Amino acid sequence: MSGRKLKIFGHERLEWLKKYGDFDNGIPVDDTIARVVSNIDSLAFEKMFIEWMQECHEITDGEIIAIDGKTIRGSFDKGKRKGAIHMVSAFSNENGVVLGQVKTEAKSNEITAIPELLNLLYLKKNLITIDAMGCQKDIASKIKDKKADYLLAVKGNQGKLHHAFEEKFPVNVFSNYKGDSFSTQEISHGRKETRLHIVSNVTPELL
Structure with missing residues (x-):
């Protein structure tokens, strides 16, 4: 601001x-x-902000906490050769508040910033969602250490894992899935979006 x-x-x-x-x-x-x-000391301010947010907001079991990185609009200063500010934030879907955030030098540094942010938060029994950038073994292990569950996106940045998913879950499997599943539909940005959630055993190639 x-x-x-x-x-x-x-x-x-x-x-x-x-x-x-x-x-x-x-x-x-x-x-x-x-x-x-x-x-203002940015690290001290960050610590106080997170403590304040945790006092204002009581996290309940089963809550969804979304972790995402955003570049702050207008933070780039070409004249001072100052790069844009990039923040990784933890957002409570239930209450619509930011629970904590960590500054990074660039979007590519999200992988190291996410564990740092996780260390600052109480996450027990909650579901942590992160985009494909956060699909890392170390991050998944950190979430498990915090006694929380995770939902991570898998894309081409994890080539071997992405290929294993495509082999195990070809598109035709979803049209008549035999196991437990749940689907939602909504219209967003002028298109109809269908999301299918399925329950499957974890095989070695997906670990």
């Missing part, structure tokens, strides 16, 4: 902010806010 947006936030909530400090001169200008924010 830019200094300008923080200033707008302050003006709109000035009476509420006065409960926590003196604002005899009103809300500071953009540059002052930006200077203060730039001097």
Whole structure:
């Protein structure tokens, strides 16, 4: 969030902010806010943010927690040769809040950032969903160590595993699957999407 947006936030909530400090001169200008924010210890702020979110939000058993990486829009500064900021966040689907987040230098660093984020969170008995970037043995093991379950996407970045899935689950298998399954349908972005969830034994080639 830019200094300008923080200033707008302050003006709109000035009476509420006065409960926590003196604002005899009103809300500071953009540059002052930006200077203060730039001097905050990012690691200390990250730790306090996660502790605050965990106090505000009680995680219940069976909750879905989605972990995803996003590049912050407008964070790239060409003039200062400063790359865009990339954040890996844990999002509670149940309550619509971010439970924690970790900054990375680039999207390619998500693999190392995800275990770091997992270490910060209480995940016991919850389902952790991650896209194909997080389909790694170390990440799956970390989630198991936290006594949680995982749902990981499998794509071409894991060539051997992806091929094993295609061999075990060809498309024609899903049209008349014999085991336990559950399907949903919805219209999204002008197209009809069908999702099929199946239960299957784990074979060695899928490990």
